[in-house]
Amino acid sequence: MKERLLLVVLSLLCYFSVINIYAQDNQKENLLVPVTFNKVILEDTFWKNRMEIQKQVLVPVAFERTQQAINDLKKTADFLKGNPISLASPGRFYTSDLYKVIEGAAYLLTLEKDLVLEKQIDDIATLIAQAQEEDGYLYPAHSTGSYRFAELWGGAGMGDRPYSWVIHSHELYNVGHLYEAATAYYQATGKRNLLDIAEKSARHINKVFFEGGDAKYNYGKPVNQAPGHQEIELALVKLYRTTGNDLYLQMAKKFIDIRGITYIPRGQNVMSPEYSQQHKLVREQDKAVGHAVRAAYMYSAMADIGSLTGDSTLQPALHKIWDNIVDTKFHITGGLGAVHGIEGFGDEYDLPNKEAYNETCAAVGNVFFNHRMFLLEKEGKYMDVAEVSLLNNVLAGVNLKGDKFFYVNPLESEGMADRSFWFGTACCPTNLARLIPQVSGLMYAHTDTEIYCALYTSNQTSIDLKNGKVNLKQASNYPFDENIKIEITPEVDNQIFTLKMRIPTWLGTQFVPGKLYSYSDKGSKTFSLYINGKEIKNTNTEKGFVSINRKWKKGDKVELRLPMALRCSLADKRVKADLNRIAFTKGPLVYCAEGIDNESNVNRYFIPAFSGKYKVRKEKDGIFKHIDIISEVPAGYLNLNGNIEDKKLTLIPYYAWNNRGISSMNIWFGDNENTVKENSITIPASFKNISASFTYPGDNVLSIVSGKFPENSKDANIKKWTSYPEKEKKQFIEFDFEKISNIKSFSVYWYDDNDGIKIPQSWSLEYSPDGQIWIPFPLYTTDTYSLIKDQFNLVHSSGDQCMAKMIRLAMTPRPDAAVGVLQVKFDLK
Template sequence: MYRFGLLMIGFYMSGLVAMESLRAADYPIVPIAFDEVRLTDEFWLPRLKLQAEVLLPHSMQEAQVGVAHLEAAAKFNRGEDVPGHRPHPFVDSDLYKVMEGAAYLLKLKPEKALEAEMDRIIDIIGEAQLEDGYLYPSHITGATKRHSHDGMGDRPYSFVIYSHELYNMGHMYEAAIAYYQATGKDKFLKLSEKNAEHINKVFFEGDRDYNGGKPVNQAPGHQEIELALVKLYRETGKRLYLDMAKKFLDIRGVTYKPSEAGLNHDEYAQQHLPVRDQREAVGHAVRAVYMYAGMADVSAILGDSSLQTSLQEIWGDIVNTRMHITGGLGAVYGHEGFGPQYELPNYDTYNETCAGIANVMMNYRLFLMTKEAKYLDVAEVSLFNNVLAGMNLKGDRFFYVNPLSTDGERAFNHGHKGRATWFGTACCPSNLARYIPQISGMIYAVDDDDLYLSLYASSETTVDISGVTVGVKQQTAYPFDGKICLTVNPANNGAKFSVRMRIPTWAGNKQFVPGELYHYADVMEKDIEIKINGESMDFNVQNGFAVIEREWSKGDVVALELPMDVRSNETIERVKANRGRVAFTHGPLVMCAEGLDQDFSFDVSRLYFEDMPKIKERQAQVGHLTQGVETIQAHLRGQALTADGQGMEDRKVRLIPYYAWSNRGLSSMAVWMPREKSLASLSSNPLNVDGEYKKLEASYTHATDTVYAIGDGDTPNGSHETSMRRWTSWPQKGQDQWVVLTLKEKKPIRSVGVFWFDDIKNNGGCAAPADWSVEYWANGGWKPLHTYITSGYETKLDQFNYVDAQHAFTTEKIRIQMKAQPERAMGILEAKLKYD
């Protein structure tokens, strides 16, 4: 059984084979590994099959851009010229995550073709790596010296705060470990160790070939390597890697504290304070929560209580002030990060899929550390809602951003209208590719005397408790139904141990998820019930687990029933976005309303629940959503504005799980809905900018068009839309243009979005520009907008093309500069600004 590597293992030292026993200290609870749990359910098992049949092949194909990036370095190392190689800070990390996911599938089921493809890519990685262990294609080929290198520096480790050099390697280590465990092949693992030893020398000892021979002694801008180094330690037994993980945590906010604004601000990368002094979640959400997970690992192994103190305070800050009801983290769009306390917008929020995955990772580790179920409750909510929403039900389209409301037209998804097949910054789909196969490893855990049921799913496994081998079989329709049946088969009758079954926070009458942010607005009258071999029993709850301690016999059956009703939820008053609003949940699932379920072209912003239906009047039933996929659906009575906005009508409202939305086309959607008519509206787009401008100007405007069209707040149906107002430069073909947006007052802006007009398919002469850029007025002159590293100036049709600033800037004027295609004029249907 995989016990976090607590085994006797061999490793090479000074040319001799030596043996070292890993420290016994680690988490007091040991999870049963994913490959030792056989799924038999109708929820996770189909997703695992989807992973193998759709998600992984799709991801491997998309990740070939990362292979090409590494191939360029391999060719350069062979002496070949690679003038066309352009730098990229992290594209190879997406490949490594996909490879990690592939390794997990190989561990579950060997597949020769996939293993051969993995070996091919590993050979390329080996050829791309320098002899001293360094691996970062953008610097190896000299591409950062020939091309723009924002965020990378022009030489190795010269811009650690944002280069992703260490982040990439962390993901490589994790992939290599997974592949070694799956196949026993150690080439990839040795490449990773070679790099880790190189990094240790450069960062903590000094290498004459890097940084002038002085130790870099700086924490990575994007955390991840800390997690990977602990895994490398557990796998190899080499204490060096654990020490490196601890050092990277120890020096953060100590040896280097960036002082600039935006992406180089100290809080952005959690470098404002030493990690043991941090008490609030700040900055980029994924970076932060990866770090918290790494802190938990190091704390568990080394028994560092000071790290635990910091983690407990930060966790409280998150669940009490900064987490959406879906478990989503990082509400601020501009920097993908945590905003001020209680700033939890619905429409204009971020909630990156990767941050949801990181939330699960952190909370699961805190459970292993403390044996408290409240952390599992948070992990479960994030997993079933924010994480699963990141991928469609077919496994081939994704969300990067996860808003809690939309008008169906908003470019909420990194500029994409609706779900995207992939992203230029593909951290989210590649993260899903590696994480979904591991879910079964969260179902069971053990310590010396207890079996923990930490996540409910029909499954089977075998565990060792108190020296006894015990077969375990779980049957349930969770998360659609709260009945869990556990059959226990000890090898010896009379074996004494405890079974601890999690009683989720949502199953009580107080709140859906731990923390102070959300509370139930109704009372459920049903009780939680446990039966042993058909007879009801009293039970004690300790740390969120019902404890069943007895002498067990073969075939003993424990039946737990968690009452599941459609519950109504409210937010504390300090969350302005949800004042006077209600959200519905069913078990661990957040429910939402989609317009297409209510009526054709119905906007869910018209819905409200002034006369709240009682619990017994809310119906929930399992049904097919699309493509034969089963899900829970809720039906309840509500009210809605009439189409003219003047009257009210009773309406039967259908709700579906938040994870299942946006699988049947574009539609409006809402999680939080009004309790009163005054908050309902005919449009769910609160970003309508009509009236915010003092003046709009253009270098040239066609006589029958108007520059004011770009600020009228009307959302186009597509770039070829001809029935609405627009600005065009027709007939000035091939001539560059500009438009200026002057606000009525100065405002802090973080994003600028443009919806291009293009009538080429209608035999017109206007097309999206060849290129464009944004400037803003400051100190009496135009200043170029410095873009966020994952953002760019796109010219895609049928969507808003958003460019995000490195940091918010305050101005009253924006200028959009456009470079025309040859023999084409240009046009804009709408522009939107997002404010800080």
């Protein structure tokens, strides 16, 4: 019965393919083609500076930190030559990270010729060719047999033979990234070395997966299974665009067509069918589910295939999925996949701030998906989403120096988040290494008679239209500048074509498309359009673009003005995390507050009614050079003692946070003091501040003076402080008093979950009379620093006075454990 059903489904898919051949041929004239990265020369400060940092810092750092993949390729090459020195590491996806870095480096070669970088890539290409088996198979762990030791490395999931565990092996994912690197390098240099390797691999995969006949793979039968981690599908499309070989486009389509048909995983978590979007045929899917990166890559490929083959049967599903994302599962920063664990989509409207996951790779995938939807449908709203995701979540993934990264991108921090120099799973930094340099390839697209301006910044390009070449020179400091100027030079005067300029959603009544967010003032701003200095009245937008159709002459100038005011957004009331809160945006940028510019805990600010008053200053030097800072925003502030103060708030672009050290950060501010009071802990008036050496992100050190009495040391019903997961590391908590106080006694109630957090091995107190020097606490003669569960451990000071401005609780954890405190008490004279 199953076989008959499968045959019927596949027959229908073949039918759809046949009926779309006419549509494919019919649409070619109006196909929207992107202007590739190598044909757009950036001349701005915003993106060009980032490209230079990429070239000088990020790409060299990424090459250095993907050395393991290079070593694996060397060992595989030696193994295949019959000279095995040692086996490659049993890493499933190490080579994919290297391929992404190569792709990013290839894009950078368009900025300026670099023979040293080219040679570095050529040398790696030689290694890859030597590590590729004669039939085209490329996967070090299987080629050398190291997959047998995967569990010793803390991993598994490669299968006991090639392509036997496609759901998690990453075999197709890895070569997909190779294909993208190969096409980028060919476009940048004209060299075919990587492209030849990629085409050999693709022909091999087509034979093994869709034709069969080689007993080495799946006993000679076609594997006929879609990969667990999508990537090869959109990579095959790039290979098709570069080579013109229709085989690769048809392969991409086949992988999409068989998904959820020929193989459906059965299990939980990473083996659930939803996790890798195999729960339904792709054309029947209507909601974004599962691992967000896999999903975004698949949706990108579906849009590509729909655009290039004319297969309109994919569009209904894409529309439903896109609506589901922007209406219910999309952070205002453009982040996707709010839920930890599965790194993916949760329930509708489940969009936490401090606990948000929002993997950087998912934001990269969001840009890919929406850019491809724009190419498919010629509609500006998709580039609006791509732009918000790119300028906010994506750029937040790397610091301004280009050498530290975020894997997870929260919208709120209590000062515990910091970027890392690298990750064991390095997909995010290497994705940044390849996306940022190809931004120039997102700027323009065209048909035979139309030019679409999709993103704005200073650049030059030349576009071939049906009636001749058109040169464009754009000048703008977007996203901080509201003026966009374009000088147009057609090959011949009086050339007729249509120039389409995107009018962003953020100019209207909401910041980003969808039903999740709207401006609190409900108003909209009006753009202005000028041709050769004369304002054009009665302009209309269609599908998010204003169109200018005319006979163009050399030197014609178009100016578009997009007013950029600081505005407040509200979230749908079903988003509980943002209830009674507002977020600030200006133009396409989300703004946040950091403790460095404001009071140390910015989560305690609230905006009772935004007056529209603020100041803007452009930084002239330092790490924030050329960045617009917002200051003097009237706000209320709940201090630690529970009193309301009038304050002025300073805001920076979200992408720029965590560049000047670790501090608190917040995007969504309460719109009234009660919202802040409900979500903030206050401390007794005797304290000025309480701080800890380290605090688990889900805890709050201020909770230990709330005055609540624990039921026992394992009480999970009251808030606490813990140092988890910092095991065996000495910890301290410092208490800063409003004024010098006489400490009579101190008591602490330990938290112990009998697992990773235990009563400490020892503890002690120190005090500081002036906040400068530390002195051992004068322990009363008969007292000891006791370690007793389920009660307060009390110590007294000896003598009549222990005058302290600060007191420090020092703790030494037990082996393989962190420490925790439920409550402390002071007796002050």
